[in-house]
Amino acid sequence: MSPNNTSVLLIYTGGTIGMIENAETGALESFNFEHLQKHVPELQNFTFRIDTYQFDPPMDSSDMDPDAWRKLVRIISDNYNQYTGFVILHGTDTMAYTASALSFMLEGLNKPVILTGSQLPIGVLRTDGKENLLTSIEIATARHPNGRPIVPEVCIFFENHLTRGNRTTKINAENFNAFRSYNYPVLASAGIHIKYNNVQIHTENVQRELQPHYLLDTNIAILKLFPGIQENVVDAILAIKGLKAVVLETYGSGNAPLKEWFLHHLHNACEQGIIIVNVTQCSAGTVEMERYETGYRLMQAGVVCGYDSTTESAVTKLMFLLGHNYPPAKVRDLMSRPLAGEITI
Structure with missing residues (x-):
């Protein structure tokens, strides 16, 4: 050299x-x-x-x-x-x-x-x-x-x-x-x-x-699940004015409560065009939404699999994609693909 x-x-x-x-x-x-x-x-x-x-x-x-x-x-x-x-x-x-x-x-x-x-x-x-x-x-x-x-x-x-x-x-x-x-x-x-x-x-x-690239959109929230989380908390976060995406920190390999009110709120948010990405609270491992019924129900509600993404990566990737004004369907698609080696599928 x-x-x-x-x-x-x-x-x-x-x-x-x-x-x-x-x-x-x-x-x-x-x-x-x-x-x-x-x-x-x-x-x-x-x-x-x-x-x-x-x-x-x-x-x-x-x-x-x-x-x-x-x-x-x-x-x-x-x-x-x-x-x-x-x-x-x-x-x-x-x-x-x-x-x-x-x-x-x-x-x-x-x-x-x-x-x-x-x-x-x-x-x-x-x-x-x-x-x-x-x-x-x-x-x-x-x-x-x-x-x-x-x-x-x-x-x-x-x-x-x-x-x-x-x-x-x-x-x-x-x-x-x-x-x-x-x-x-x-x-x-x-x-x-x-x-x-x-x-x-x-x-x-x-x-x-x-x-x-310089376009970033920060209309994002992180929703971390915990046992006993109240409906009004979930509702308040998903009802934030201007909200475009949520990083949902779930349990284990992408699991969440099966309470009907919870799935109902997620489904409604997804229907309104809010992108919800499922990442695990665990330090290591990946989200496998087909593995258990709880994860499968999230997928049916419209939640996107975040695979083995870190929360930091999921948040900044969403800012980046939303900054480009892509429609929700395209953002969901790109969240499921590695752009810079950030997830393993």
Whole structure:
């Protein structure tokens, strides 16, 4: 790999990784690149160009929203031909939502977009940020001997594992291994060497132009079932003004109560054009609506199978499809097909 034509754009949105402790006040302050170079001198060992773009002001990831996703897509799209790959520094809380959204919004992507962050600020002695950042940069520039990128998709790198962005969920607020991809194998493991799981990595046989998308519709709700859920709760959610889609978090392999009022409300909502997607509350596994009668009755009511989708992926995929103003029938159809490797059928 020739360093001369290798370069990375490092995009800092905010989050713990970019916080530096002010020695005088003890307060955590947001990053600038000079700070980063001071705390991660190893960056100088890369023989290629690393440019930076900073959100100003930085965003706490709890504030991340579709406008921020559009901004990221625009930055990547505007700079797409100038860089080998992109690394996005992001807070961990909503990283899986951002990674899922970008996987749909960056259609035809054939370069690495790696999201990473940390549980401890980069200036802290025991930080996980340094390792996450350096390895993400390495992955973003990794290429096959023929020059093609090894990982041309939106991924999350955290604590030695590279996972597909729209398959990943935050599972831990305390430990360094904050993310997990339960239903899809890791794309790479970083030990002494970075071992790539080439069979699982998505590659386009045909080189496509990047087609950025900016249209998102957020008229979506999540309805999580629990024993004893009241009819007025279900009714209130399904009657939200302007509601276009619901992610229904069911039990096990896609099961729900067989109460007639419940099925009646779902059926009515589906008849009105509201798209209801069935995903499981379980961390791992898939929705199989034909397996038990409860799931089958949901299917009869018009509920769409979400297969092994994460909630984050189902929500952002619905925003993406609804943003394109597709009719409900087309959205239902596309929710049942993988657009960016987000579900296994």
